[in-house]
Amino acid sequence: MDSVVGMLDGPHARGAFVLRSVMRPPWSLRIQDRAPLTVVAMVDGTAHLQPDSGPAVVLHPGDVAVLRGPDAYTIADSPATSPQAVIHPGQRCTTVDGEELTDIAALGVRTWGNDPSGPVVMLTGTYQQHHELGRHLVAALPPLLTLRADEWDQPLVTLIAREAMLDRPGQEAVLDRLLDLLLVAALRAWFDHRADEPGWYRATSDPVVGRALRLMQNAPARPWTVANLAAETGVSRAAFARRFVELAGQPPMAFLTTWRLDLAADLLTDPAMTVASVASQVGYSSPFALSAAFKRVRGVSPQQHRSGTTTSRTLSTATAGATATAPESR
Secondary structure, three states, X not given: OOHHHHHHOOOOOOOOEEEEEEEOOOOEEEEOOOOOEEEEEEEEOOEEEEEOOOOOEEEOOOOEEEEEOOOOEEEEOOOOOOOOEEEOHHHOEEOOOOOEOOOOEEEXXXXXXXXXXXXXXXXXXXXXXXXXXXXXXXXXXXXXXXXXXXXOOOHHHHXXXXXXXXXXXXXXXXXXXXXXXXXXXHXXXXXXXXXXXXXXXXXXXXXXXXXXXXXXXXXXXXXXXXXXXXHHHOOOHHHHHXXXXXXXXXXXXXXXXXXXXXXXXXHOXXXXXXXXXXXXXXXXXXXXXXXXXXHHHHOOOHHHHXXXXXXXXXXXXXXXXXXXXXXXXX
């Protein structure tokens, strides 16, 4: 994988919530579901998106907004329209007074709204869980970024809108992959339009540092050193180390340690993976070596991390199952 794929592998959609909304003015939704990452794509009509902090944006057909959680936001036909519904964690939907909502109803497969023939159609995809490899990407994003239709080639918006209405075998997996693709394409286009993109993204296009990043990410178990990375990229050790820090913002071995431990943290969420098998996959000679590095950097042991993420995931799933009253996304 290259660096962009590696960073985006963290917010990989696994059962992500994908919903098509069809609305007729006046309408206003208050979103406080605390999702780590949300993608909003306009299909038809316009919408005013107002984060709790920061300026509002107006979305037009083909525009995509990416919101970094857990902060709340309001999306409406007009800033003057008061919220008519509040979306809570677990996709529970209430009135602003906390009563379970019945006015906004399901309109079909993965579709809801206040009018099946409404002129406003938008897609919302929410990533429900944090993943370790993606935290570098999320940390590099502003609370709200907007990509305009004329800034990228956006046939994915129409494709996802069509796929969201289908109810076929394997449709969950199709929508997860399409949401990932939409996010990757939108963020890549957004970064390409910015002069202050993060160091790791800028470094990917460098022939020396970019190659070194790909080598470490594709083969984290190899016994990488500054010397053999320099040899692989065709420059001297000193030149390589200096160039890596200048472009990536940290020494190569610091990047490698972070990558290995983030990868280990994600692998540890799989109960079938032992600490020993994770250690061998991410370049540590023994489970003891991995445990020592993991606890030194992250403050908990691999087993404590595994127990914590398993408990968090179980509680999140139970909460969503117990409280979800909004139209189901699947």
